[in-house]
Amino acid sequence: MLKIPRQYWEATSQKIAWGHWFAFFNIVCAILIGSRYAFIADWPNTLIGKIYFFLNILGHFSFIVFALYLLILFPLSFLIKNPYSLRAVGVVLSTLGLTLLLLDTEIFNRFHLHLSFLVWDILINPDNGDLARNWERFFVPMPLIFLIVMLFSRWSWDKLRSLERKKWIRKVAYGLMFCFIASHLLYAWADAYFYRPITVQKANLPLSYPMTARTFLEKNQLLNRDTYLDRIANSGRADAPYLDYPKQPLRYADRADRADKAAMQNILLINISGLRHDAITPADMPSLTAFAANSLDFKNNYSGGNNPNMALVSLFYGLNANYFDSLLNQREQSVWIERMQQLDYQFGLFVTAPFKSPLYNRALFQQQALNFNGLNQQSTQQWLAWHRQQNQQTWFSYLQYDLLGAMAAFAKQDPEAQQQYYRLQLQEIDRQLRQILAELSPDELAKTVVVITADQGYSYQPQNNRDNNYFGRDRIQVPLLIALPNQAPRQIEQISSQMDIVPTLMQQLFQVQNPQRDYSQGHDLLNSTSDDWVFVANQRWNVVVADDGTQYQIDSQGEYREYNAQYQQVNSEKPPLALFLQMFNRDRNFLD
Secondary structure, three states: OOOOOHHHHHHHHHHHHHHHHHHHHHHHHHHHHHHHHHHOOOOOOOHHHHHHHHHHHHHHHHHHHHHHHHHHHHHHHHHOOOHHHHHHHHHHHHHHHHHHHHHHHHHHHHHOOOOOHHHHHHHOOHHHHHHHHHHHHHHOOHHHHHHHHHHHHHHHHHOHHHHHOOOHHHHHHHHHHHHHHHHHHHHHHHHHOOOHHHHOOOOOOOOOOOOOOHHHHHHOOOOOHHHHHHHHHHHOOOOOOOEOOOOOOOOEOHHHHOOOHHHOOEEEEEEEEOOOOOOOOOOOOHHHHHHHHOOEEEOOEEOOEOOHHHHHHHHHHOOOHHHHHHHHHHOOOOHHHHHHHHOOOEEEEEEEOOOOOHHHHHHHOOOOOEEEEOOHHHHHHHHHHHHOOOOOOOEEEEEEEEOHHHHHOOOOOOHHHHHHHHHHHHHHHHHHHHHHHHHOOHHHHOOEEEEEEOOOOOOOOHHHHHOOOOOOHHHHEOOEEEEOOOOOOEEEOOOEEHHHHHHHHHHHOOOEOOOHHHOOOOOOOOOOOOOOEEEEEOOOEEEEEEOOOOEEEEEOOOOEEEEOOOOOEEOOOOOOHHHHHHHHHHHOOOEO
16 A cells, blocks of 8 residues: 655645635635725615625635635645745736736726636727737736735745734634525525525626526425516516616707707508518508608618617617616616607507517507507507597607518518518518508698607528527518608618617607717717717627628627628637727717
8 A cells, every 4th residue: 555654644734724725815805895886886876785785795705715725725735735835826816817807807897897808808909909908907006915915924934833823713614604605595485586785796707607496496385487588578687777868868959958849750651571571562662662762761770679679778768788787677767758748748659569569568558558450450440540530749759660570470480481472471561561652642741740660570491580699681680661750761771770760750850969879879860970880689699790791690698600691600810900990989888
């Protein structure tokens, strides 16, 4: 039997004892640096939320640091015989880790993201020299951190015998263990019962994966799964961040503040859910084709989301789809809708869809009556009856037609039969539009803004319409037609987005004086110079679409993909880092 010398065990035991104190020192340093997240992230407004924050920051960093010690430094205590070499390795690793943590706090401050390989590439991107030099200053404290860690390493080794006699360290260790367990139990409870002051802190700290216990609670009949899922559908995810929307109170020009009734214009917004970007043809939609010839026709327009729920955020708020859950949670109304209410617009809201979005009643139209129909013809007849009762009052009307539901009821056959059935549905929608547009007299049209668009296109591949992560052009590129009085009709090839509708109307009709970044992520389609890219999103993916149709996709975990205009994935060795940086800045603009 191999006999290990006693001297080896004593030396190893001494190195392990030193490693425990060194790990404790790094835990304290990590907590001190990590306390900066308290000044960056949402500060909870309840006592339980504050208690969770402190438990989480103490438990999380103590666990991460001690886990790294067990995985790296503890095994090296057996492999590296020289204690000076072991301490040198520990000092280097500690300095690197604490410096990266300091850098992560600043990244989170600017982008509300944590350090990842993609974010690191953006920071050191040579195409952004100024940005790279700006971040280099966070490595300036590195020598100071190295010096402090090295001094403690030497001091703790020399004082190891006296340190081992300290009794309080065991109580501290138990206390940190309690914080770690308690924070995860608190989060599991908050996640099950939608306690937002806790769940909103889910992504505040790096490498944070709080525990959920829904399955356990369901098995013990402490949680009803259907009720839980229904609450998510109607209130949004419980960990959705708080909003700062609008960023400043909106100011309007003097004439708009006086609410001159004679100068106010009616607004008719028609959303044809499922209308493809290539569907408006004289053969299938003659009425809409004629309307397009007399309006501003944006030929390269994209929805803000890849499903109808998400697209409503871009259509009514001018924000990307990532804000959907936050808007539901906070029941936040659109500044556009709020302004029309202030000016006493009469509302007529008619929706045809198999499922009514919770965004309508919970946030958008909290104070308005919404007419929900199962057939497109019913919505048309209700709108006609409503319009004839307006008596010269200024009005806003939202009319949604549903192509997606009609196609969902179609028995899937060969692609040619499916396309033929889709054309029949287009012709039916066109007949409804003919009645709507014919109802507006020339005098009324002269003071009415008509916007016709779609929240989502339709793919002839059925699986694409059901795939939550599909961003093909047939699904996200949609028509946008705007008839504005005193604007000559023309076709516009510049890339545009549904997020541009709100700032366009707010500036053209309501003379808002705030910069667009105070209330929207879009641009005024008529006055400002827009970017050569647009932003499409859902709850997982952020997608940048270039004006040539190329897509750059990044998900919440940092996975990157690139697609050409035909939605074929291509190999990309270097992501467009400068473009992603712009996207990150714009994406997080309205987080509190």
